[in-house]
Amino acid sequence: MTILVLGGRGKTASRLSLLLHNAGVPFLVGSSSTSYVGPYKMTHFDWLNEDTWTNVFLRASLDGIDPISAVYLVGGHAPELVDPGIRFINVARAQGVNRFVLLSASNIAKGTHSMGILHAHLDSLEDVQYVVLRPTWFMENLLEDPHVSWIKKEDKIYSATGDGKIPFISADDIARVAFSVLTEWKSQRAQEYFVLGPELLSYDQVADILTTVLGRKITHVSLAEADLARLLRDDVGLPPDFAAMLASMETDVKHGTEVRNSHDVKKVTGSLPCSFLDFAEQEKARWMRH
Structure with a gap:
């Protein structure tokens, strides 16, 4: 299993990449940057350029790593990224991806706007498993x-x-939750976690x-x-x-x-935030x- 980590240099994706690297888990970073220099395998990914989407899966094949089967899905909250997000999910499914972890937000309910619309789209797909992370404000x-x-x-x-x-949360804790979910996937059809401090x-x-x-x-x-x-x-x-x-x-x-309370960080990772x-x-x- 290879994990595609989108949002390559973002707060949570960069931390998740380090955790995956240290654990020896195969992964590929998708980044909007074309000047990335680092220890991880990286490919250019642009939400507004669909050619880069298919190139992600081609890169995995050319690098001789296992096919991508799970995606850490990080997008912006701008309305113009919703439709590309839905189309990318469909492209990924066609490439054999059946597991998604979506980074949303504590105040974005399923079906409302931005990441909430992607949440609803994932929920409508019976052939995929997904987890939605809903963190609050970052420390x-x-x-x-x-x-x-x-x-x-x-x-x-x-x-x-x-x-x-x-309930301020650290990006380190969000990454730990994402890591645990992606590497110890339970057989649930759908799951939602409030990632709170x-x-x-x-x-x-x-x-x-x-x-x-x-x-x-x-x-x-x-x-x-x-x-x-x-x-x-x-x-x-x-x-x-x-x-x-x-x-x-x-x-x-x-x-x-x-004003929310949740024990989901401890539930998923085994330790307090x-x-x-x-x-x-x-x-x-x-x-x-x-």
């Missing part, structure tokens, strides 16, 4: 701009979440943890949705529509949409002032 988001710059330069976290809480935290609580870890006061600045959208647009430079979408998602959190405190201790150098 690693705080290691990227604009958050990392706000924390390092201003000692602040800006959000429109108010006192809404999120061990605790519900508001950004006030996140700021308190960072204060303790970093040894300087970090403050959460609570903004109205419109003000956050303006900040993301004017100061950070995000496109207006994208800034508005992110601000709207944070307002949803304010209203409790991410990382706490935000442990994550912050591991990554504190990223927020330190130099």
